[in-house]
Every structure is written in C-alpha cells, then in structure tokens.
Amino acid sequence: MGRELRDHPVTAADAGRALGPGQFLRWAWGQLTSMRTALALLFLLALATIPGSMIPQRSASPISVLDFKRDNPFWDGILEPLGFYDVYTSPAFSAVYLLLFVSLIGCILPRIGKYATAVRKPPPALPARIDRLPASASARTDATTENALDAGEAWLRSRRYRTRRSADGVSAERGYSREAGNLVFHLSLIAMLIGMAWSNLLGYHGSVVVVEGRGFANVITQYDDFTAGALVDTDRLEAFDLDVTEFRATFETGEVQRGAARQFDADVTVTDATGTRDVLLTVNEPVLTSGGTQVNLIGHGYAPTFTVRDGNGDVAFSGPVVFLPQDGNFSSVGVVKVPDARPQRLAFEAFFFPTAVLDETGPHSVFPDALNPEVYLNAWSGPPAVETGRPESVYTLNTAGLAPVPGDGGEVLRARMLPGAGFTLPDGLGSISFDGWQRWVKLQVSETPGNAMTLISLAVGLAGLSVSLFVRPRRLFVRVTDGEATAGGLDRADAATGLEDEVAGLLASVAPAGHNGVAPGGAEEESR
Structure with a gap:
C-alpha cells in the first residue's frame, strides 16, 4: 500500500473520497497555500497579462478597441467571445488574482511564526565532531580554555554573530536577516496587490481633448472616455476646473532630427478647493489637485476654425474642430458636422496639413509645425435628419442620408483653402470659410488612491529581496579542550564563499598566530 501511494500521487478527487469534509478542506488549504501553488498562480497571472498588453482593452481605450474590431474582423470573431x-x-x-492573494497570505503567515520562533532561539549546541563540518581546522593553544573562548566569542561578536557559550566551546550563527528579507519581500507583494486592488476599485481615469483657450470641469459628461472602479461614485468626483490658457509646441528645425519634438507645455489655470492658481503643465510634470486627482498632458494636435453658413444665409456653425494627427508631420483628418443647416444639412470631410506641399504624390505635410497650413475638403448634403439621441463619434462621418456635393463637370466637389479663405457651395447650399487654427491638448485625468502604497511596497520589496539575496547565513563553532582548539563552520545557503577564511580567523583568535599546528618552542625542545 505504501509503495502504491508513493507511485500514484493523491489527486483532489482521491482526497475527496478518502477524507471527510473537514479533512478535505484542510488538504485543499494546504495545497492552495503551498509555495508551488503560489508560483503557479503568479505564472498564470503574468501569462494573463500578455494578451492584455497586446490587444486593446476597453478599460484603457474603447476607441482603440473599435478600431481593432473594424480592421480585424476575423480575429474579432475569436477574441470577442x-x-x-x-x-x-x-x-x-x-x-x-484573488487565489494568488490568499495563497501568499497562507504561505507567509506560518513562516512568520516559524521565523519569530527561530529568532528567539539561541544558536545550536556544539556538534560532537566539529572536524566533520564542511570546513574545519585545529591548532594548539597555550591560553586557558576560559581565555581562549573569551577571545573567540569577542571575535565572533565583532562580526555580528550571535553566540552561545558552553563550558568547552562557543556556537555562533548569523544571517537571520536573510529570512526576514524574504518575508518582507512577500509581504510587500501582498501590499502591492492590495494597493493595485485599491486603485482599481476606488480609482478612475479618463481622457478629454481641450482646445486652447477653453476649459474642462471634472464631471463625467465632460470626458471623451471614462473608466471607473466598481466602488467609485461618478456623481461625487472631486470638483475642480482646468482652463488651458496657451499651449506651446516646438520642433527641431535643423538638418539632424528635423521635426523631432523639443518642447510641449501648456499654461493652465486650476480652480479647486484651495482656490485658483496658474500652473505650467508639461509632459513629465502632471498637475495635482488638492484632492489628489492627477492631470497629465498626453497628446496634442490642431483644431482648424471654420464658419459655415447655410442656404438661408444663417451661421449654422462657427468654431474650432478637433482634427486627429495621422503621421509624424501632423497631417490631420477631421469632420465638420452641420446638422442644423437649412434647408439642407451639411457635412465636410477635411484634411489639415500644417506645412502643406502639393506634388505628384498629392497634398501632404513636410513639417509638424504650422508654417504653411492648408485645408483640403469635400462636402456632403442631405435632408434634415431626425434626432435619435444616439451618441456618435465626432471624428467620423456617417454618410447615411447624405450625398456628395457635386463640383464642376459633375465631379465630387473638392476644395483647397488657405487661412482666411472660403468658397460658396453650389445650388444655394451655403458657404464655408477656413478662419484659422488653434491647438488642442489631450489630458488624462486619473485618481489612483493605491498608487502610493503600491510604489512604497515595490521599493520595500526590492530592499527585502536584496537582503535575501546578499545575506549569507552561516554557523561557526569552536571547542577548546586540553590546549587543543578546533574550529569549523558550515553555510546554510548555496554559492556562499569565504567560509574557510572565517574558520581560519576564528581559530587564529583562539590560538594566536604562530601556534596553529606548531607546538611552542619550549614544547618542541622538551619533545626533542
């Protein structure tokens, strides 16, 4: 029976049949809290993050998910289910995540108890045969046993050994902090998991595009995308306002790295519970509000300004429109929607080129700064649409119910405009003018209350890991009987070095130099 049990490991099903409910629960708890299970769960958690880092996530960027689904219909059919x-x-x-959390706690708590017991215990007693230890040496000494052991004990304590004195020898041990560092590392891992869970449950993050000269209020309706933890009350977000006074962007104009980003910063005015203050917002220096909300500058682009008059001569639209950059030279695309135009509603698909060049490849931008801005657009028109209340993207045009506005020769109307230029649409549909341009910035607003705990836990965990890696637990022993001193030692960790040197040093402290293995001169003469 014993051989059969050893050759066939007990499974959960076998345990359930062989044990009662209480015993089975204890067995299952032992399996869950084993270090092998904790490592397996940690591996599974790391494995699960791989698709999350490669595939767009709704919690981080819903728009990226929609783009991925549109561009990869085959993979979407597999990934979505x-x-x-x-x-x-x-x-x-x-x-x-939760099983790893429980497993780590179950692993660490018993180890803490064992470590506390081990720390209170004195070093082990002298072994019967010191000469059988991995490193050992013997020497004759003229000192009395008491004096020799005093010298050996002093030598050991000077090297931070804990000692245990007996009548004929001294036992010593050091390296208790190795296990302490290991425990600190695992406790920090638990604290880090708690911090991450705290941020995920009670934190939120969202992004918003703000045109230069305009502002943002921290209410959920102002966000372009928003993700909140399960315990966040979105009606009670920290009350603050942020106005973007001016945004500056500079680029390299030399031949080397031409067009490379050199400076992005914005002058913003923040109004929160402490009052109103002016702050310089840069890429690597976020704004912190009085309530702990963090505002980061994560992007920027151009917002051309248009004025659209409808067929009745009324201004149906006027203002900046956010265009999205498509390349490193900030060639940007955007949509101007004019649903209130009458008698026909209007819409325009447009390209904005900051430094426009028209050649055989077509219009494009050759530099990211607005040195020669131009807009290229086409126009659509259609009967007024019924308001459905459904949200739609401001960056794409749904052409259902719309038709291209015809140009000369029956071709689709295409126009090229410089700042200050405009043109009249055919068939009395109205007109559009390109009034100029502004810049926009993309802000990420987030509140992650567990970040400080996570960061501190990470730092403490690294310190604990360093201690566990570099501290070498070691035991040394010395016995003095009848003028014969024997010292030995052993390491309790692999890859430790210097054991022989410490054994020799301990022996030298008990049997002073000149006596190791050599009888005193007087004794030599008597023996002869």
Missing part, C-alpha cells in the same frame, strides 16, 4: 478585450476585468483574471 473569449473576452480578450476585457482581460483585466474578466472573472478568470479576478479569480487568479
């Missing part, structure tokens, strides 16, 4: 767009909020990921 499997929940790969919501990896970090999936039940499977949460289950692994």
